[in-house]
Amino acid sequence: MSKYVLTIKTNNRYVLTGTNETVQVKITGDNGNSTDWHTLDYFFENDFEAGATRDYTVNHQDSNTVGPPIVITFRLVGWSESKNWMVDHVTAKHNEIVYTFPIYKWVENDEVAVTLGKAELPQNVKSDVVRKLRASEIQYNQSTLQWNTKSTSSAELGWGISRFLLVDETKGLPRLYSNTLGQKNRGSLSGLGVAVNTGVNLFRGPGALETLDDYRLLYEGTEFKDPLFFEDWKKDVEFGRQVLTGISPTAFQRCTSLPAYCNITEQHVGRMLEKGKTLASEMAAGKIYIADYKYTSSIERNKILLSTKLFSCADCIGLFYVTAAGDFIPVAIQLIPGDAESVFTPSEENSYDWLLAKIYFRSTQSTVHEWMYHFFLTHGLSETFSVATFRSLPHCHPLYKLLKPHLTAVVSINEQARKVLIPPGSLANQAISLSAIGTVRHFYKEFNLSDVDVEHNIKTRGVDDPTLLPNYHYRDDALDIWNALKTYVSRVIKFFYNTNQDVKNDFELQGWASDLAKEGFGWQDGNTRGMPVKIESIDDLIWICTIIIFQSSAQHAAVNFGQMETYQFVPNAPASMVMPPHKKGEGSPQRIMDSLPGLSISSILVAFAYALSMYAQDEVFLGDFPEDLFVETEVQQIQKDFKADLNKLGLKFYNRNKSLKHPYWYLLPDKIPIDINI
Incomplete structure (x- = not known):
């Protein structure tokens, strides 16, 4: 017996x-x-x-x-x-x-x-029973976890973007993608918060917003008070700080020459530069940076809530300068490409012209942030990674165990977004200027995985030198987190793969790569967006896995959890404007109020920012592992070392923040959820 x-x-x-x-x-x-x-x-x-x-x-x-x-x-x-x-x-x-x-x-x-x-590579499995079980598990997963049906026209939501999970509306999401208790409770509370906050604000009546300060009424009744920057939001130094190291920290780059459609000249900015310096000399010295939103001209504008009119979105260009004191300040904003009359500077005779130009810039930045930097580059990519992973890898594969903690929750939140946020005509699309799906499609055309390689991104944008660009806390913290994560991923992968041949011989891994590249990214045009159809080396595998985990944890934290702080006072960064950009001399307190989205739309914007900024009650943060998927003591030690590395970084960031007027907390390790669940 x-x-x-x-x-x-x-x-x-x-x-x-x-x-x-x-x-x-x-x-x-x-x-x-x-x-x-x-x-x-x-x-x-x-x-x-x-x-x-x-x-x-x-x-x-x-x-x-x-x-x-x-x-x-x-x-x-x-x-x-x-x-x-x-x-x-x-x-x-x-x-x-x-x-x-x-x-x-x-x-x-x-x-x-x-x-x-024990995690094991498929080519090393000796048991026929286990080999058959792994194969049958993959076959079952691919039959139950299917890619969304290939779209055939732009009228369908899946057209021109990476693919996502096909959900049977009669059965709902597979239980694999269930919410935790805390996530479910947070979802109910945030949904209630959206409804209550919006309803209360709408009862105030159309006359409630007569001055800019009246927009503070829209977050009364929440636990949020005035943002730390409230007293300074009109100042150029604060405006630049939020562009440099706010919730859209990768939307600018070093400027070495001005694009042909940019009409900003020496005459516009000369008086803001150090004595004896020119625009050309400061560009050569690495002290001029540009945020160029001309491309938004090709993206569809949404209809204004309860109107047939379209929102306005300035296809603007912002030019920034690093001062001798290390401040990152705006020196010129052009609201209409090719139109020299739409260039505004801090030297405007009418100070309201300059303030309104900054508001238009921040509005464009906000809508692109929401749909590109937030939804597409974190939520969208993470779901594509998730579907391929759970379709193609059995639960005993080391890569499954490595990636699962970071890819489980995103599909549920994305499925909700596809119902209430992304579709044309959704409440969000009646409050934000640019079409959600139009924005994602625009960026997906040219997207490459290297775009979200932190080291490559920072180097390519020319923002890698802290002596030229000080106080860029996102760069410093993101690189630290990236390197700690890369070390962790590298140690785990090298524990299971001894040689590049091991990678090539892993037919389950190669099936995953092919499914992700061909069906996830390249399904429509054959462009796999930098995802290799075959993985040839350990280094390539480390690179891909580091990207997957970083985008699904740290990068999402960097662009998500500061939304209420940034957007709660709507004039600071309105996600829509209802009048076209002004001309010189038109700026006034009334023109600013008339250009802002008003009570109903602003209530929706604040309510969504409130909901999206909430952590779950049972949130698990990067470096913690709620599931003991690895039984190997060596890998368990690697996980402990990763946690220790993150703790050291957390202490480093906390100590740095003590001396900052505006602490940069978005990438504190104990503020980075392990996955995307909101």
Whole structure:
């Protein structure tokens, strides 16, 4: 007789993880033999309630020896049409040896079989049972997790962008993508916050906003007070600080020459430069930077809420200068490319002309931030990575274990966004100037994975030298986080892959790469956006995985959680304007108020910023691992070292922030969620 003592832990992080169904188990040994199905049950007890840990003894009395366990299979038996139970992990004690099975999966209507916890490359698997199980798991996943149907026209949401998960509206999302309890509660609270905050503001009536300061009424009733920068928001130094190191920190670059459609000249900016310096000499010295939004001219404008008119979005160009004191200040803003009369500077005789020009610039920056830098480059990319990963890799593959913590939550939040934020005519698209899908499509045409390689991005934009561009805290912190993450990823991958040939021989990995490149990115035009169809080296694999994890954690934190702080006082950065850009001399307090989006639209903007800035109650932050997917002690130590590295960086950032008037907290490691769940 073979005896197995199973210790089974039922999950309690997600909703409805326990089960009242009868749970049965079958154990397969390393010789390929299996036990019969055994029912796991304590009489009159709720065995598998959420969070429960129970021991069960399985005695195998057949003459066919089973031996050490390598596969455990569960199934649910009962009368319910929909059966589900989520298992965290199982240990099986046999002949005084304990075998660990990290599961962290839902057992639903079908059987679920899991292999021993050791992560293994497919070419190294010796057991026929395990080989067949891995192949069948991939086949099952590809049948249940399907790419969205290939769009055939621009009228469809999936046209011209990376692909996402196909969701059966009758069944809903696969349980793989369930929200945790905290995420679900946060979703309800934020949704309620959106509704209540918007409703309260609308009851104020159209006369509620008569001055710029009246916009403060829109965040009354929330826990948010005036932003730290409120008293300075009109000042050029504060304007530049928010462009440099705010929530859109990669939207500018070093300027070595002005584009032909830019009419900013020496005459415009000369008096703002250091004595004896010229625009040409300061460009050569690396002290001039540009944020160029001319491309927005080709992106569709949205209709204004409850109107047939379109929002205005200035296709503007902002020129910035690094002063001797290290401040990053605006020296000129051109609102209409090719129109010299639309150039405004801090030297305007009418100070309202300059203030309004800055507001138009910030409006364009805000709408591009929301749809490109926030949604597309983090949410959109992360979902494409997620679908390919869970379709193509079995749960015992080391890459699955490495990436899973960072890719589970994003599909759920994106599915909500595709219903209420992204579609033309959505409430968000009636409050933000540029079309969401139009903006994403525009950038996807030329997108390449190297664009989100932090080191490459910073170098290519010419912002890598801290002596030329001081106080660029995003650059400094992002590079530190990137390097710590790259070290972690490199150590994990090199633990499993000894040579480049190991990478080439990993047919599951190559299937993942092909699915991601061809079906995820290149489905429409064959352009795989820098994602290789075949991965040829360890270095390439490290690069790709570092990008995936960084975009799904740190970069999302950098562009997301400061939204309420940035957008709550609407004049600071309105995501839409309702009048076309002004001409010289037209600036006035009334013209500014008439150009801003007003009560209804601003209420929506503030409400969404409020909802998007909330952390979940059970948030897990970068460096923490809620699921013990790796059983290898060496990899567990690598994870601990990664956490220690992040703790050191956190202390470094905290100490730096002590001396800052405006602390840069977006990339503090204990503020970076491990995945995208909002």
